[in-house]
Amino acid sequence: MHNAGVQNILDPKWQLFVKVADAGSVSGAALALDMQQSVVSRHITRLEQESGTRLFRRTGRGVVLTEFGQQVYPRVMALIRDAEQLADDMRTNSGTPVGDVRFGLLPSTVAVLAGPLFSAVRKSWPQVRLHLTEGSSAQLEEWLTQGRLDLALLLREEDTAAPEETVLTRLPLYLVVPAKDPLAGRKTIDFDDVAGLPLVLPSEPHPLRARLGKLARQKGLTLTQVLEADSIRLQHEITASGGGYAITAGTLTANEARRLAAVRIVRPALSRAVVLGVTQHRAHTKATWEVMRLLKSMAPAMLKSARQS
Structure with a gap:
């Protein structure tokens, strides 16, 4: 309660x-x-x-x-x-930060951010109770809108961050392929070549799906979609089993890295932003502001290092 x-x-x-x-x-x-x-x-x-x-x-x-x-x-x-x-x-x-702060994380950020954030908050403000929730960007945004979360990490395509959102890092998009696939040895792949591959994409409406479709139409191409999967984890699992190719930020868990490889998409290079979203439906306490400040300080470097590791 x-x-x-x-x-x-x-x-x-x-x-x-x-x-x-x-x-x-x-x-x-x-x-x-x-x-x-x-x-x-x-x-x-x-x-x-x-x-x-x-x-x-x-x-x-x-x-x-x-x-x-x-x-x-x-x-x-x-x-x-x-x-x-x-x-x-x-x-x-x-004047001491106290009380509850509800923060939502993307699945790909849990391993790198949840533990350090909890430790830092407990050390600096022992009277702040941090409530952590994991969900997709769409779920977290809905919970922010409902006021069920104070803060959340969200994904934004291109330059679509709202004025009240803070861009923490930008992640290039990769074609995720099975580790034994011939494409796994490549460092880059042109978007024109990606469009012709059997793709595992999120279902409509989804910002990434719309963005890829628009780019394909501009180039006179047609995306070849073989399956819809609405979470990055599902997309990676289907790819690992040989069911197609996924387009994600290429952040792989240790288990996924043994079965998958990430090839950066170029011509054009595509990226998405991880932003810090803030609810507009509840007043912010001193505790919320301090956790927000801490996230802005520590999250960018940690999210960037996670992709490079």
Whole structure:
């Protein structure tokens, strides 16, 4: 659940309401909160009695919000954010960063950034509670928009970063090929040659997919897509099994590096940016600003070194 300061300000049953709505089931919320399912059910029943109407509709797979539940959900989320802000303001009155900071990482950045960031925050600001979440760029951006995250790493194609986003690094795009493929021995490959290969690409709509399609049309080419996969990990796994070729930043895990190789795409050289996104739907605390400053300081060099290693 959320921190104790919020619980003192807001009835914790409403926080359970949000958890159940997000999980889509009472059992899922109970598991995430490490609570007994019967306890969660009892609180939700009591909340519905106090509200005078049903908040959830039971289905074979779990629960969904009723029409009334859908109406109150964004208002409850706003109340929780306000309560968290008030609790943080009271604790931060001394000027010391305290409270919760929710940060989302891209899967390819977890290994290089999660541990060092956690250690640095714990050393500098022991009263800051860092909540780390992993997800695709699209998922993280959605959670930022909903106010469920304070900060997140996002991918941006070309120069599409928003004014409030900080570009941490730019990553060249590579053709990812099986380690034993004849192309694996090359250092570069022209985009014209890439277009004719059987490609494993993200499904539409996706910024990279749109960008590659536009470039191909400008050159009078047609992309040869054999499969859609909506995560870099899936694209790499399919490539390793001989199902096609992927176009990613070429950052490979130790296991992937034994089975895959990355060939840089040129003529034209393509790149994408990793940016630090900031939610516009909750006020930032001193803790948020300090973690943001730390990320801007440490992340660029770490992300760059990860690609070169």
